[in-house]
Each structure stands twice: as C-alpha cells, then as structure tokens.
Amino acid sequence: MTDITRGSIELPSASRSLEWLARRSEAFAIPLLALVSGMVLFSVFLILLGKSPLQFFDIMWRGGFGSWFSIQNTMSRASPLLLTALCVALPARLGLVVIGGEGAIVLGGVAAAALGASFNGAPGFLVIFLMGITGMIIGGTWIGAVGALRHYRAVNETISSLLMAYIAIALMNHMVEGPLRDPASLNKPSTHPLAEAYRIGTIPGTDVHWGLIAGIVACIVSWVLIDKTRWGFAARIAGGNVRAAQVQGLAVGPLIVGFTALAGAFSGLAGMIEVAAVQGSANASLAAGYGYTGILVAFLARHNPLAIIPVAVFLGGIYASGGLIQRRMDMPDATVLVLQGMLFIVILFSETFYGRFRMFNPDLWKRAT
Amino acid sequence: MTKNFMFSRRQLLKTSAAGITLGLAPSGLLSRPAFAAAATVGFIYVGPKDDYGYNQAHAEGAAALKGIEGITVVEEENVPETVDVQKTMESMINLDGASLVFPTSFGYFDPHMLAMCAKFPAVQFRHCGGMWSKDKHPVNAGSYFGYIGMGQYLNGVVAGHTSKSKKIGFVAAKPIPQVLLNINSFLLGARAVDPAITCQVIFTGEWSLAVKEAEATNALVDQGADVITCHVDSPKVVVETAAGRGAYICGYHANQSALAPDKYLTGAEWAWGNVYKTFIDALVKGEPLPNFTRGGLAEGFVKMSPLGPAVSEAARTQFDGTLAEMSKGGFSVIKGPLKNNKGDVVVADGTAFAETAIELESMDYLIEGVVGSTS
Numbered sequence: 001m002t003d004i005t006r007g008s009i010e011l012p013s014a015s016r017s018l019e020w021l022a023r024r025s026e027a028f029a030i031p032l033l034a035l036v037s038g039m040v041l042f043s044v045f046l047i048l049l050g051k052s053p054l055q056f057f058d059i060m061w062r063g064g065f066g067s068w069f070s071i072q073n074t075m076s077r078a079s080p081l082l083l084t085a086l087c088v089a090l091p092a093r094l095g096l097v098v099i100g101g102e103g104a105i106v107l108g109g110v111a112a113a114a115l116g117a118s119f120n121g122a123p124g125f126l127v128i129f130l131m132g133i134t135g136m137i138i139g140g141t142w143i144g145a146v147g148a149l150r151h152y153r154a155v156n157e158t159i160s161s162l163l164m165a166y167i168a169i170a171l172m173n174h175m176v177e178g179p180l181r182d183p184a185s186l187n188k189p190s191t192h193p194l195a196e197a198y199r200i201g202t203i204p205g206t207d208v209h210w211g212l213i214a215g216i217v218a219c220i221v222s223w224v225l226i227d228k229t230r231w232g233f234a235a236r237i238a239g240g241n242v243r244a245a246q247v248q249g250l251a252v253g254p255l256i257v258g259f260t261a262l263a264g265a266f267s268g269l270a271g272m273i274e275v276a277a278v279q280g281s282a283n284a285s286l287a288a289g290y291g292y293t294g295i296l297v298a299f300l301a302r303h304n305p306l307a308i309i310p311v312a313v314f315l316g317g318i319y320a321s322g323g324l325i326q327r328r329m330d331m332p333d334a335t336v337l338v339l340q341g342m343l344f345i346v347i348l349f350s351e352t353f354y355g356r357f358r359m360f361n362p363d364l365w366k367r368a369t
Numbered sequence: 370m371t372k373n374f375m376f377s378r379r380q381l382l383k384t385s386a387a388g389i390t391l392g393l394a395p396s397g398l399l400s401r402p403a404f405a406a407a408a409t410v411g412f413i414y415v416g417p418k419d420d421y422g423y424n425q426a427h428a429e430g431a432a433a434l435k436g437i438e439g440i441t442v443v444e445e446e447n448v449p450e451t452v453d454v455q456k457t458m459e460s461m462i463n464l465d466g467a468s469l470v471f472p473t474s475f476g477y478f479d480p481h482m483l484a485m486c487a488k489f490p491a492v493q494f495r496h497c498g499g500m501w502s503k504d505k506h507p508v509n510a511g512s513y514f515g516y517i518g519m520g521q522y523l524n525g526v527v528a529g530h531t532s533k534s535k536k537i538g539f540v541a542a543k544p545i546p547q548v549l550l551n552i553n554s555f556l557l558g559a560r561a562v563d564p565a566i567t568c569q570v571i572f573t574g575e576w577s578l579a580v581k582e583a584e585a586t587n588a589l590v591d592q593g594a595d596v597i598t599c600h601v602d603s604p605k606v607v608v609e610t611a612a613g614r615g616a617y618i619c620g621y622h623a624n625q626s627a628l629a630p631d632k633y634l635t636g637a638e639w640a641w642g643n644v645y646k647t648f649i650d651a652l653v654k655g656e657p658l659p660n661f662t663r664g665g666l667a668e669g670f671v672k673m674s675p676l677g678p679a680v681s682e683a684a685r686t687q688f689d690g691t692l693a694e695m696s697k698g699g700f701s702v703i704k705g706p707l708k709n710n711k712g713d714v715v716v717a718d719g720t721a722f723a724e725t726a727i728e729l730e731s732m733d734y735l736i737e738g739v740v741g742s743t744s
Binding site: 320 | 449461480
C-alpha cells in the first residue's frame with residue numbers, strides 16, 4: 001500500500017523512479033505486512049489468555065526501545081546476533097543451510113580465552129587482535145570443514161554442522177573442565193581469567209561493548225562482498241545453479257569452502273568477543289544459544305547482510321523487553337518464544353508472496369506512463 | 370477474562386505512575402535503607418520457575434515474601450548467564466526500582482553480578498552460592514548458601530533401608546565439589562544402614578539435559594539400582610523415569626513427591642523462604658544486610674520432604690534419630706578413615722569434617738563404594 005503513496009511523488013523521470021520503487025518496495029512491504037499480521041495473530045493469542053495486547057506492545061516498546069537504557073539493552077543483545085546471523089546468511093547465498101554456528105562460537109571463544117590467558121604484560125591491543133584472529137581461524141576452520149565435507153564428500157551441510165555443534169560443545173566442556181581449567185574455578189569450571197588489559201571495553205558514552213560495531217562492520221563488509229565483488233557474484237551464480245556455475249568454469253569448491261570458512265570466522269569472532277567483552281573467561285555459559293538465534297535472524301533478513309542489522313536489533317528489542325513482560329504482566333518466559341515463533345512462521349510464509357502482487361511489478365509502471 | 374483485563378490496565382496505570390515518580394526522584398533517595406515503607410526485591414532464575422528443582426526452590430522462597438507489607442517481589446525466569454542477566458538486573462533496578470536483587474544461579478556471580486555491584490553501589494545484591502569474600506568483593510555484594518550434603522546423607526539412610534538389591538544410583542550433572550559431596554554423603558548415609566551397599570553414579574555433563582538424565586536413570590535401573598537420587602537442576606525427568614521403571618526416589622532441591630507419590634521416599638530440599646525472610650527483616654528494619662550467611666538443617670536453610678508411604682518403620686526410626694543428632698550440631702558426614710574409590714586414603718583416621726569445613730569445598734574424589742569416575 002505504502003508504495004502507491006510514495007509512488008505518487010512527482011519526479012522528472014517518473015516512470016523510471018516508479019519502476020525502481022516498485023522493485024525495492026516489495027522487499028519492505030511484504031516483511032512489514034507479515035510482521036503486522038504476526039503481531040495481530042499474537043494479539044489474538046493474548047486475548048484468549050485474558051491479557052491485554054495493548055499493554056503487551058506498550059511494555060515491549062518501553063522495554064526494548066522506549067528509553068536510552070532500553071535502547072542500550074537492545075543493542076547489547078543484538079550485537080552477538082549480527083555475527084552469528086552472518087554465519088547462516090553467507091553460506092545461504094551459495095544455497096547451503098548451515099545451522100551449526102554455535103559450535104564455532106564456543107570453540108572460537110575457548111581458543112581466544114586460552115591464548116589471552118597465556119599472555120601477561122604484552123600490549124592490550126595486540127593481544128586482543130591476536131585473540132580475534134585466533135577465534136576467527138578456529139571458527140573458520142570448523143565451519144569451513146562443513147563446506148569442504150559438503151563439496152568434496154557430499155555430506156549434507158545442515159546435518160553435519162548441527163552434529164558438529166554438539167561435538168564442539170562437548171570439546172569445550174572437556175577443555176574447560178580438563179586441560180584449560182583454572183583450578184580456582186571450583187564450582188563453575190572456567191579457563192584462567194583474562195587480564196583487565198585484554199578485555200574489550202564499551203563504546204564511550206554507552207554500556208554497549210565494541211562487539212556491536214564489529215558486528216555492523218562485518219555485515220557491511222559481507223554485503224559489499226556479496227553484492228559488489230566478483231566473488232559474491234560467482235557465489236550467487238553457484239547458489240542459483242551449481243552445474244551452470246561449473247560449466248562457466250567457476251571454482252565452486254573453493255567458493256563454498258571460502259564462504260563457509262568466512263561464515264565460521266564471524267561466529268568464532270562472536271565467541272571471542274563474548275569472552276573478551278562479557279565473560280572474561282571461557283566456560284559453559286558460552287553455549288548460550290546465540291548460534292541458534294542467528295539462524296532466525298538470517299532467515300528473517302532473507303540472508304541479506306544489510307537487513308541483518310535491523311532484524312537483529314528488532315529481535316534484541318523483543319528479548320530486552322521479555323523480562324519486563326514477565327515481571328509486569330505475570331506471564332511466563334515462553335510468551336516471547338510464542339511471539340517469536342508466530343513471527344517466524346508468518347514471515348517464512350510471506351516468502352511465497354514475492355512476485356505475486358502486480359503493483360510490485362516494474363513492468364506495470366512502465367506501461368502506466 | 371474481562372476482570373483480568375481491567376486489572377492489568379489498572380496495573381499498567383499504577384506502574385507507569387511509579388515509573389514517573391522514580392524518574393523524577395533523585396537517584397540517591399531510592400537506595401537508602403530508610404525506604405522500609407516500600408521496597409522492591411528482584412529474583413532472577415536461570416531456568417523455569419516451575420522446574421520441580423533448583424529454580425522452583427528459589428521461587429518458593431520468593432513467594433514466601435509476597436505477603437509482607439510494603440515488599441514488592443519481581444521475578445524473571447530463564448535468564449542465561451550472559452550479558453542478559455546483567456541487563457535483567459539493570460532493568461529491575463532502573464524500571465522496577467529494585468533496591469535488593471537476588472541473582473540465584475551460581476554462574477551469575479562473576480563477572481555479571483560484580484559488574485552490576487560496581488555500577489549500582491547503592492543497590493544491594495545477594496548471590497546464592499557462597500562466593501563472597503570480604504577482601505575481594507564489594508560491600509554491596511554478598512552470598513548465602515546452604516549445606517545440603519547432610520540432606521543427601523539422610524536420603525541415603527532411607528535409601529539404605531529401602532534398597533533390596535543393595536545398589537543405589539545417582540544421576541549427577543557435573544563432577545564439581547558440591548555434587549561430589551552430595552554423592553559421597555548419599556552413599557555414606559546408606560552405608561550407615563548396610564556397609565555392603567554400593568552407589569553407581571552417572572554424570573550427564575550439563576545442569577539441565579532431560580534426554581541424558583532419562584538415559585542415565587534407565588541405565589542405573591538396568592544395572593540393578595532400586596533407589597535413585599540426583600543432583601541436576603530439574604529432577605523431574607529422573608523422578609518420573611525412575612518411578613516409571615519401578616525404582617524408589619529420593620528427591621533433591623524441592624519436593625517432587627507429587628510426581629511419584631508411591632515411590633517418593635524423602636528428599637533434601639532448600640528452605641530459601643527462611644533465608645529470604647531474614648534478609649527482608651533486616652531490610653524492613655533498616656539494618657545492614659548480612660554479606661555472608663550459610664546454614665544447614667539446624668539453621669533452617671535446608672529441610673527434608675515428609676517421608677513417603679513406602680518408608681519402613683526401621684527407616685523412619687533411624688531417619689528421625691539421625692536428624693535429631695544433626696540438629697544438635699557437630700555431626701560429621703565426612704570422617705576418617707575414608708578411602709576414595711581408587712583405594713587411596715583421602716581422610717585420615719581421626720579426622721572429621723563438620724559440614725562447614727573449608728576442606729569439603731574442594732572435594733575432588735568419589736569415596737570407596739561409589740562406582741563411577743570424576744573424569
């Protein structure tokens with residue numbers, strides 16, 4: 001609907017801008033309508049429970065976005081999701097469904113923590129940089145292996161990445177409870193704590209750590225890679241039709257391994273940031289499910305790296321307000337999961353509407369003028 | 370339905386009004402102990418409030434405060450040990466005006482609660498787990514914890530009387546000192562009845578992992594264990610699986626008798642309500658809150674579930690006798706001579722550790738008679 005009103009703005013080459021608008025607005029209008037329908041559906045659910053949807057959305061707004069505190073709360077929760085969503089979105093461009101980013105997070109985090117804890121006295125920026133690189137290499141190797149298994153051994157990447165995530169968590173538990181354990185961590189086995197100099201701080205004026213910026217930069221870089229470079233172009237071709245890509249002489253194997261490795265590297269970085277900015281050491285709390293929430297973010301963003309940013313912030317807001325909803329409306333934690341589930345289903349369903357509405361067809365506007 | 374709707378709208382108005390007042394009030398005003406008239410207390414749980422276990426025990430403790438004049442209780446469940454819990458604490462302080470916060474999961478302490486202690490020096494934080502030390506930690510932080518090992522010893526006494534196969538079983542989460550003490554105490558209790566009893570232990574590796582807990586319980590029953598207990602966050606799965614297989618149950622954390630009324634013998638439960646009331650009494654009177662507080666059965670930090678119908682008269686007598694002795698104080702469960710299950714002496718003859726002994730907090734062994742390994 002919105003695009004018609006927007007389309008009425010008079011521009012010199014009206015036909016061209018209308019065409020452009022029609023093409024672009026479909027990508028906004030359909031998810032937006034899906035979002036609204038999802039919320040309406042959820043309101044029905046609330047009314048059936050005898051709760052007020054108005055109160056719910058009011059609290060959600062106040063808890064997620066309504067004040068400076070809420071905005072920072074939302075941003076803190078969104079920041080790991082930016083990186084873990086990329087772990088799903090990048091392979092998706094090649095037609096791969098990788099859902100095991102959690103494994104890269106925990107292993108990247110453990111490796112970075114072990115490296116960081118072994119330093120003492122070296123300059124902070126250097127150690128933090130090395131920790132980041134280590135996390136990325138470990139995470140990249142882990143998910144890159146999923147890509148290699150897929151291409152060279154025809155192992156289904158969805159299953160292998162998921163199973164490898166379980167292995168990764170078991171490995172992390174073993175390392176943290178065994179070889180890397182700080183003997184002082186009696187009842188919560190952890191690695192040795194990082195020195196204060198090797199911790200990542202907060203963005204000045206906020207209490208959000210630098211991981212947010214890292215995530216946003218990673219999203220932008222990924223978008224440039226996919227949309228503006230020949231590798232990205234090759235990846236999209238291979239994602240559309242592997243045979244066609246091979247016939248064109250594209251190196252599909254290295255493309256798949258490269259993209260999955262980069263995806264894993266982002267997740268590994270998320271693990272390193274979690275250790276250096278939040279936990280201060282590696283322990284079982286690293287497996288907090290960010291890898292799995294990243295799947296949701298990537299799918300809602302239709303695997304577009306730039307769209308990941310608003311989607312992660314939106315989900316961050318839902319989580320940030322979840323607590324307030326529990327406290328103010330006396331509803332269980334699962335309420336937010338129900339909302340999330342309904343939105344997810346409706347948005348996935350809305351995918352089937354692309355290309356079905358005439359008003360989004362650029363040709364229509366060509367003929368009109 | 371309409372009634373609920375009205376109520377929630379009214380509450381919305383009320384809370385927004387409170388929000389405005391809080392926003393206008395100078396922040397120093399919020400945190401003086403003199404707010405006795407009205408104080409908000411926050412509780413944070415790592416799992417669901419109705420898990421029949423660790424979190425339910427705390428939620429029951431929080432529920433015991435709800436009738437107290439001037440005290441508002443706010444709660445949040447399923448909060449992970451990440452930045453999420455920091456934000457939950459901040460949110461309770463900023464948006465609900467909480468002046469005392471109880472983050473109840475062990476992993477909330479460092480770095481999460483400590484970070485919030487530094488950020489909100491005027492708010493009081495008390496953590497369940499007993500980590501606080503005067504030299505290392507801020508004054509607005511503190512710990513409370515209970516000695517529940519003797520509860521597992523009493524579980525063992527009843528299990529020892531009930532077991533016919535002379536094999537009892539333990540489903541454990543992680544091989545950390547607290548869990549090891551519970552396993553050893555359970556077997557020692559059973560051995561006080563019959564020294565031939567052995568205890569098989571299976572570690573699941575996670576605090577909450579229903580599938581593995583069910584598998585472990587089945588495996589224990591398959592190997593002949595006929596009384597099962599556990600130390601996982603939610604004993605629900607273990608209790609239901611064991612009862613379904615015909616084994617008897619000793620509970621843990623909270624009272625699970627409703628899940629298996631015939632098979633439930635007794636259980637070692639937390640009595641957090643008593644502990645929380647002590648804190649709130651101090652808060653209401655404007656007295657400083659204790660920074661470090663601990664206790665066991667005698668101090669009312671821990672209690673036993675009422676004995677179930679399957680408990681024999683002999684078991685009841687020994688249970689009551691042991692409990693009475695423990696209540697007098699000075700009872701030691703871990704005392705020499707004691708060997709670990711590899712045959713090495715771990716507690717020398719003549720040494721006895723009271724439940725408060727610091728040595729018990731770094732326990733890293735399973736005693737002779739426990740079938741299983743810590744690694």
